[in-house]
Amino acid sequence: MSTATHAFTDSATMLRRQLRHMLRYPTLTLTAAGVPVVFLLLFVYVLGGILGSGLGGPSGGRDAYVNYVVPGVILMTAATAAQGTAISVAIDMTEGIVARFRTMAIARVSVLTGHVLGSLAQTLLSMAIVTGVALLVGFDPTAGFGEWLGVIAVLVLIIFALTWLSVALAIMAKSVAAASNMLTPLMILPMMGSGFVPTDSMPGELKWFADYQPFTPFIETLRGLLMDTPIGNNAILAIGWCTLITLGGYLWARKLYNREPTQ
Amino acid sequence: MTTDLGHPALAATAVRKAYGDHVVLGGIDLDIPTGSVFALLGPNGAGKTTLVQILSTLIRADAGEMRVAGHDVVRDPDAVRAAIGVTGQFSAVDGFLTGEENLLLMADLHHLPRRERRQCATDLLARFDLVDAARKPAVTYSGGMRRRLDLAMTLVGRPRVIFLDEPTTGLDPRSRRTMWEIIRGLVVNEGVTIFLTTQYLDEADQLADRIAVLHQGKLVAQGTAEELKRQVGGGHITLRFTDARGHDYAARTLDVVSRNDEALTLKVSSQGTCGRCAHCWTGSTAPRSPWTNSRSTPPISTTSSSR
Numbered sequence: 045m046s047t048a049t050h051a052f053t054d055s056a057t058m059l060r061r062q063l064r065h066m067l068r069y070p071t072l073t074l075t076a077a078g079v080p081v082v083f084l085l086l087f088v089y090v091l092g093g094i095l096g097s098g099l100g101g102p103s104g105g106r107d108a109y110v111n112y113v114v115p116g117v118i119l120m121t122a123a124t125a126a127q128g129t130a131i132s133v134a135i136d137m138t139e140g141i142v143a144r145f146r147t148m149a150i151a152r153v154s155v156l157t158g159h160v161l162g163s164l165a166q167t168l169l170s171m172a173i174v175t176g177v178a179l180l181v182g183f184d185p186t187a188g189f190g191e192w193l194g195v196i197a198v199l200v201l202i203i204f205a206l207t208w209l210s211v212a213l214a215i216m217a218k219s220v221a222a223a224s225n226m227l228t229p230l231m232i233l234p235m236m237g238s239g240f241v242p243t244d245s246m247p248g249e250l251k252w253f254a255d256y257q258p259f260t261p262f263i264e265t266l267r268g269l270l271m272d273t274p275i276g277n278n279a280i281l282a283i284g285w286c287t288l289i290t291l292g293g294y295l296w297a298r299k300l301y302n303r304e305p306t307q
Numbered sequence: 308m309t310t311d312l313g314h315p316a317l318a319a320t321a322v323r324k325a326y327g328d329h330v331v332l333g334g335i336d337l338d339i340p341t342g343s344v345f346a347l348l349g350p351n352g353a354g355k356t357t358l359v360q361i362l363s364t365l366i367r368a369d370a371g372e373m374r375v376a377g378h379d380v381v382r383d384p385d386a387v388r389a390a391i392g393v394t395g396q397f398s399a400v401d402g403f404l405t406g407e408e409n410l411l412l413m414a415d416l417h418h419l420p421r422r423e424r425r426q427c428a429t430d431l432l433a434r435f436d437l438v439d440a441a442r443k444p445a446v447t448y449s450g451g452m453r454r455r456l457d458l459a460m461t462l463v464g465r466p467r468v469i470f471l472d473e474p475t476t477g478l479d480p481r482s483r484r485t486m487w488e489i490i491r492g493l494v495v496n497e498g499v500t501i502f503l504t505t506q507y508l509d510e511a512d513q514l515a516d517r518i519a520v521l522h523q524g525k526l527v528a529q530g531t532a533e534e535l536k537r538q539v540g541g542g543h544i545t546l547r548f549t550d551a552r553g554h555d556y557a558a559r560t561l562d563v564v565s566r567n568d569e570a571l572t573l574k575v576s577s578q579g580t581c582g583r584c585a586h587c588w589t590g591s592t593a594p595r596s597p598w599t600n601s602r603s604t605p606p607i608s609t610t611s612s613s614r
Contacts, residue, residue: 050418053415053418054416057416060415061412064408068403068404068444069403139398139399139402140396140397140398140399140400140457141399141400143365143395144393144399144460144461145416146365147363147364147393148464149385149388149389304367
């Protein structure tokens with residue numbers, strides 16, 4: 045077999061390993077969905093009445109706010125799931141199993157590809173759960189079949205980017221706790237963008253940050269597809285950010301993984 | 308596959324490794340014949356694990372020539388990886404998977420054909436006494452079971468050279484003996500070459516054809532167990548007594564190098580002492596064992612304890 049076929053079959057084997065973990069411990073998937081669901085309920089029922097009126101739309105109130113906040117909450121799921129990925133990569137790195145893989149004649153990066161592909165499946169599942177809850181509490185998207193396909197495509201790109209980044213951070217972290225902490229800021233980013241309130245309402249420097257950080261074009265693209273709001277150049281920006289983060293995360297993770305283990 | 312018969316399974320010359328100023332391995336030479344068991348003996352921090360990591364392609368040496376199973380470790384690491392199996396000091400099993408799934412994972416990574424992979428897993432589970440636990444996640448396994456699974460996983464690819472880094476450290480005496488039986492079986496039944504590291508002389512003595520002693524990054528002695536015992540004949544044994552009477556009796560009976568009446572200890576020569584120790588023990592009227600044996604001077608001086 046050629047090296048390329050090896051890389052493919054080995055990655056598939058490692059993916060099966062991750063999927064088995066996921067099926068055996070469904071709590072991993074539920075935990076990733078849990079935090080965003082809690083935020084969704086808090087923001088819709090506790091804060092939504094007032095925040096919705098502040099949006100300035102024709103209807104206002106809680107109903108308008110559900111539709112506004114859901115894209116941000118879905119992206120928050122990408123962040124919580126990335127934290128889960130980081131933890132499972134860090135567990136692998138701190139246990140002997142990676143040393144075993146390294147002394148076997150297998151495609152080296154397959155361990156990481158397995159993690160990333162496994163996380164992709166797991167994150168999409170968590171997002172489906174979050175979206176399900178959103179629909180139950182009154183989320184009413186305008187998206188048709190084509191738009192939904194677009195939503196999934198955008199989400200796959202974003203998950204891919206965040207997962208490769210979290211894999212690299214997890215290898216760098218050297219301990220499970222550190223890996224988990226390192227990803228926490230990622231959960232705050234949707235809030236410091238257009239996820240929960242429009243950036244126009246933020247003070248100067250914060251607004252500048254919110255406008256230019258990657259989560260804002262992610263959220264605006266998603267919101268455009270789901271609620272038919274104007275997307276503008278946000279789709280291009282989102283794809284650009286995703287490509288950049290994926291490439292950077294992948295190359296960094298590969299470099300860290302191939303580096304010699306120190307004593 | 309049999310081309311390396313008659314050639315050494317593992318040959319190394321002048322292997323060096325340093326981390327900054329700290330020299331971990333200061334020029335190691337090895338020559339291990341195919342089908343033999345080689346034990347690398349040494350205390351913690353002697354550099355045993357580093358040498359295993361270098362020979363198993365995990366880390367790179369700063370200098371030195373190494374060939375494992377006929378392949379150059381530096382120039383052709385993948386060929387070496389295809390020929391070796393490594394069971395490290397820290398358990399290398401996937402705790403979230405069952406024992407059976409762990410073995411199947413290895414079978415898949417070795418690209419075994421579909422039918423063979425199941426057979427391979429079933430055989431290994433039976434051979435390593437893991438049939439009852441086959442469907443349980445490995446996190447629930449005891450230390451001994453984990454080590455057995457670990458070694459079983461190493462065997463999936465039918466390696467020709469197996470590295471065992473402290474295979475019995477932390478195991479209870481029974482699991483330890485089971486592990487010894489398994490290791491002996493490997494050499495007899497499969498003709499593999501085994502490179503093991505250990506802190507215990509009795510383990511090296513039980514298993515190895517040849518033993519090398521690693522001390523502060525250098526091989527300070529090499530040979531069969533018998534040869535080594537002759538070389539280090541000048542060792543001492545410290546006997547510690549629980550009562551003054553036994554202490555005094557033994558001091559009169561044995562060739563004592565030095566005695567300490569306050570601590571109730573005697574230092575005796577390690578050569579030919581056992582017979583007389585036994586005599587001394589029977590001669591003493593103490594109801595329970597009058598002394599406990601503890602080690603002193605060079606790391607392998609305690610060999611004369613009853614064998």
